[in-house]
Amino acid sequence: MDQEKEREQVIKHLKLGKEMIHLTAQEVKNAGLTLDDTLALTRKALLAHGNKESEMPPKSGVHPFQVNFFHAMPAYVPAENAVGVKWISSYPENPTQHNLPQITGLMVISDPYTGSPLAIMDANYITAMRxxxxxxxxxxxxxxxxxxxxxxxxxxxxxxxxxxxxxxxxxxxxxxxxxxxxxxxxxxxxxxxxxxxxxxxxxxxxxxxxxxxxxxxxxxxxxxxxxxxxxxxxxxxxxxxxxxxxxxxxxxxxxxxxxxxxxxxxxxxxxxxxxxxxxxxxxxxxxxxxxxxxxxxxxxxxxxxxxxxxxxxMAVCDVVVGRKVLLLAIEKGLGRKIPL
Ligand SMILES: NC(=O)c1ccc[n+]([C@@H]2O[C@H](COP(=O)([O-])OP(=O)(O)OC[C@H]3O[C@@H](n4cnc5c(N)ncnc54)[C@H](O)[C@@H]3O)[C@@H](O)[C@H]2O)c1
The missing domain is CATH 3.40.50.720 (NAD(P)-binding Rossmann-like Domain)
Structure with missing residues (x-):
């Protein structure tokens, strides 16, 4: 399916600019992204980056309590119609001190033609795959x-x-x-x-x-x-x-x-x-x-x-994989619409 048809599929499902889809960590997993899908999508993102056909500013970060960090990671990959941002944290002491994952994050995927947010999803699984x-x-x-x-x-x-x-x-x-x-x-x-x-x-x-x-x-x-x-x-x-x-x-x-x-x-x-x-x-x-x-x-x-x-x-990998997760989730009827 080409990018335009994929976009139509999303817009048919959502009232653009009025609502977006929320996907939990389990729903991102249940979308069914395979290892082969992830390799193919990540390869596309790396090619776009290597051919200078993407936009990805350096990560912008803040650092609570010295050893931790949050990174804001935006990217746009025109060939994949993929634009969005990942907000990801690294807390190295989380597993031993709080029984929580070291890495935690959320991702927003937007529509490159109107700027409207399309989805907000857990980013841990996508990070673990890409x-x-x-x-x-x-x-x-x-x-x-x-x-x-x-x-x-x-x-x-x-x-x-x-x-x-x-x-x-x-x-x-x-x-x-x-x-x-x-x-x-x-x-x-x-x-x-x-x-x-x-x-x-x-x-x-x-x-x-x-x-x-x-x-x-x-x-x-x-x-x-x-x-x-x-x-x-x-x-x-x-x-x-x-x-x-x-x-x-x-x-x-x-x-x-x-x-x-x-x-x-x-x-x-x-x-x-x-x-x-x-x-x-x-x-x-x-x-x-x-x-x-x-x-x-x-x-x-x-x-x-x-x-x-x-x-x-790199955020180019996140947004390309994240957009695919959104499409798979829509196909499977996963997640819930939330008003903007
Ligand atoms: N480059 C990227 O895109 C990217 C993405 C996600 C995570 N990361 C990084 O990958 C690392 C691991 O992330 P994770 O989610 O797998 O964390 P995790 O907490 O699930 O696993 C980290 C493992 O490293 C082990 N470890 C820590 N210190 C060690 C040492 N000195 N010797 C041997 N093993 C040691 C821990 O015991 C633990 O099992 C983190 O540094 C994270 O920031 C990088």
């Missing part, structure tokens, strides 16, 4: 023949990363996982091993995982001061490191000496560096992830290159 989709697409682009993948952090993101990576790395044989919390590591193993054909191995320590994997990712916590859990000496040439928790988990020397430091949004990384997130200095940026996916910049050129690809999350 983030590993970016890592998985970057991995396929930068290290397509990898047989081993290592995941640091076995929470919401870590679990979905292990699912998504099996969709894009065709030769994958083993996934190594590590979490400081043994229960989280066991939970990921017990959830995913029955469903995946690749072997999942629980790492005894971060060194074991770092040294055994060709492609690595981390989804732990985002802090201004790096924890530098993975030491520079454990990392060797030829590896591809794709963190989604900025620079927190890795010795900053790794990104500084990498042959390529690729980022999803150069503007966001510079902005975060100005806000104090790279106390050792922002490594020199080679190019953006979307540019590599779109073929506008080269990815891996030699087998022995060390590549770091930092993806901090």
């Amino acid at each position: 983030t590993p989709a970016v890592t998985a697409l970057a991995a396929a682009s930068l290290h397509s023949d990898a047989e081993t993948f290592g995941m640091f952090g076995c929470g919401v993101q870590g679990t979905e990363h292990c699912r998504f990576i099996t969709k894009t790395l065709d030769k994958l044989k083993k996934i190594y996982i590590y979490d400081i919390n043994r229960q989280a590591m066991d939970h990921l193993f017990e959830t995913l091993q029955p469903e995946l054909s690749v072997e999942i191995i629980r790492g005894k320590d971060p060194e074991f995982v770092a040294k055994n994997c060709q492609v690595l990712s981390s989804a732990t916590v985002i802090l201004k001061k790096p924890m530098a859990v993975v030491k520079d000496k454990w990392v060797s040439s030829g590896q591809t490191i794709i963190p989604c928790d900025l620079n927190t988990f890795w010795d900053p020397a790794i990104a500084h000496r990498a042959d390529k430091y690729i980022v999803d949004s150069a503007a966001d990384h510079r902005h975060l560096a100005e806000a104090g997130y790279f106390p050792d200095g922002l490594p020199e940026i080679t190019c953006e992830t979307g540019e590599v996916i779109a073929g506008n910049a080269s990815g891996r050129e030699k087998d022995d290159q060390l590549i770091v690809c930092s993806n901090i999350g």
Whole structure:
């Protein structure tokens, strides 16, 4: 279905400018977005970004009590008729202190032709799906023949990363996982091993995982001061490191000496560096992830290159995936109309 027909479908369902749809976290899930849908939509968003055919200002943030942050993330992707904003928070101490998720958010999807809000929806599931989709697409682009993948952090993101990576790395044989919390590591193993054909191995320590994997990712916590859990000496040439928790988990020397430091949004990384997130200095940026996916910049050129690809999350992915969730929800009659 083309974009115009999709818009008609939404407008037929809603009194434009008078009401919008509200979707709870469960309804967003029930909309039925598949891993393949998410990969295809995220790829479109990355292509739009890499071809400079989207609008996405750097995240604007506020920081209650030092360690937390809220980001406002607007984007417009014309080819997908997708415009909206995500309001997302990161509270690293939530799981241990309040039994609440670390990441919480809402998203508003609007009509690009009239500016009217179309939907407000929970953004946690969309974030949990589109983030590993970016890592998985970057991995396929930068290290397509990898047989081993290592995941640091076995929470919401870590679990979905292990699912998504099996969709894009065709030769994958083993996934190594590590979490400081043994229960989280066991939970990921017990959830995913029955469903995946690749072997999942629980790492005894971060060194074991770092040294055994060709492609690595981390989804732990985002802090201004790096924890530098993975030491520079454990990392060797030829590896591809794709963190989604900025620079927190890795010795900053790794990104500084990498042959390529690729980022999803150069503007966001510079902005975060100005806000104090790279106390050792922002490594020199080679190019953006979307540019590599779109073929506008080269990815891996030699087998022995060390590549770091930092993806901090882009609103272009959120609005493209969020708009699709809205369409699926309308098809299934999910959610409720609320007056504007
Ligand atoms: N780049 C993006 O687009 C994006 C999107 C969403 C979340 N994130 C980031 O991903 C990270 C994880 O998010 P989540 O929702 O999965 O959180 P979560 O709380 O569900 O999981 C985090 C896991 O990391 C583990 N962990 C923390 N410190 C660790 C350490 N030192 N060593 C090993 N494991 C450690 C925790 O025990 C936990 O199991 C956060 O930093 C979040 O900000 C990034």
